[in-house]
Amino acid sequence: MKLDAKAIGVMFIVCRIIDAITDVLVGYAIDKTRTRWGKSRPWFLFGAVPFALSAFLAFNVPQIAPSGKLVYAYATYIFLSFMYTVVNIPLASILPALTDDMNERTVLATWRKFFAFLGSTIVSATALSLVHLVGKGNEALGFRFVMGMFGIIGSICFFLTFALVRETNLQEQTKSVSLKKTVSSLAQNKPWKIFALNILFQWTGYFLQSAALVYYYKYYVRSTSMASLVATIMTIVPMVANFTVPFLAKKLGKRNLYELSAFVQLIGLLIIFIGQLQTSIIITGAFISALGYGIKESIYFSMQADPVDYGEWKTGVQAAGTLSSLNGFLGKVAQALAGGISGLLLSWGAYNNEALVQNAKALIAIKSMYIYIPAILLVLSIITMYFYRLDKQFPQIQKELAQRRKVKTYE
Template identity: 35%
Template structure:
């Protein structure tokens, strides 16, 4: 059994990560279009193009972490080494230079690339750490549940305090406000990463040094059919989530016509997600990870569909439905990450080589593809509807509502369809672990 203290320590790492991840999901599109003044179609394309870099950096970082050998383990050291650089880059990414449009665009592209590189460098090892804390399938769900409870606490802090802090610290200058707000979050995030490093242990260690070339590692991971399914699920799921989250500010301001309630609306969704994460472990024990995951995606899709038909004057109903969406969707997050650890075991049973970092980084890459597609689609769709900052027509308002509700619902349904081919239930995971132990015992005799 893993102690509650260690689970909390692990979760604090995702609180720190979500100071960036949730800020990117919720505010970066708006920051670039309405604060920096960039064209929304350009912003959408930038989000997608930067992900081409992740196609290289994610597996490289996963392979580097797998090969790392220190007295602290393979993955934990990166939390110590990169906590400060992570904080610095976070501030730089939300700094607006006093230049012309081209200068601002070049700075946005460069700083966003730097931010994503740093996020990869610290988050890939952090994610892989969750796969080596324990081998118990049930405890893995518990560890990931704690992780996402604290991730949602990070998201709750972002949603509740970002805009008020921007106003307070900026004193009327939103560009300055975003910069100083990220300074505060960066410093706190750095401290949380250090606490995560100090409070966790790596219990599952490779039997021998990894000598396999990176290309061979990637081919080995890609032959894992269950890994491929999780990759596809990840890109579809995150496309829907990011599309909805990126348009939240626009939806509340221009569809519901309640610009003063953006923070409340976003926060309610985060509170729903926080509560949902707490229910993931007990419900997964009762229903099983696969069945529960499918039911949650169906529920989240239904909530989005209902959202579309709510009259704009029924503010409290819209608020309640957004709470339900957050509750159902985020309850599924710990299940997805627990399945990643299961997929790693399944891959080792197939090949005899443990590739925790590369497996996690491969799936995380597809998560980032989904993040990029969702963010890019939000910019492209705003441009397609004819959005201009501060001036919204009925056509634009209707387009925002459709993209905020119907498209994420379709993504959830597609996830359910893909999950038909995922078969790693508890029995199959335990069989894979027994096969791994037998192989290791055989190698020692």
């Protein structure tokens, strides 16, 4: 659209603020949903086509005045962000309703992450080539067509999810619960509060390191080919490592596996740091880091469901939708934090995007983004999750919940 960069920067901030509100409202709406299809499933059915449409419109460039284009950008980006919330939060909120078995939840989360890795890999490998092929030099036309195609494919996937998934472990509220009471119930949910704090550490480190990858290998290692190789490793290795999670979680427990995988990721970062400019050592470190990251992210999505049951056991409020929406919002906060930190560091280092060689301060800033700060956040993540003790309590909680639900059924 060739709009002013500052105007777009403001737009992103405004949209994140709106996201903060809509995330919680959609999560609460899922908790209040009562249909013959369940609570989360209907959102896939009714959100699929509007989500595809929002993606298509966001990548469309209308032939109007610049001021009109900015208004259009606001409208379509807010629409896209809202529709993403509508179809994404149910992916998390539905997990407790699929099964109450911890191991089955881990297997389901593992498959979710495998196809997420696979989907992102397919898009990364094909999107720009398709844009070039279809647009024939006209990127606006190419993106419009490709996003339309991806939208149709996405809608089909959501329709299949609606048609083939069943909420067999759905627990209904016995009384209507207000949004205020739902949110206040989370204040009594200690495992979730620990998990929520860890979200900030985990995803801030991830987004910060992802943003710095190209800078680090281009300016510090002085090899753009290494940037591509490491990016590929960080995509493929987690996809494979993902399949070890159900077995390891059953042997070690979710919390222990999370901490172990975070430690493995940390070791990988330290090897990259020690390797300096040695290609073979960097590749080894990247592989180990990707291995830890892949396992950690998969077990993270499995762990999301368990504080829902704890909250129901502790307060009587079943808030899968609200809890999932707050988790998603915290992830967006982490993304904003990472963006702010990276911007401040690059500004402090006087980074020059036109220079082939960066000054010493800029290199320190880049290393801080890629290694130092993510390493510190991994340590904080490990320390935080040490206090997460839900794994040991969970069998007893499930037993008591089953007894309560049985009594309610007879009543």
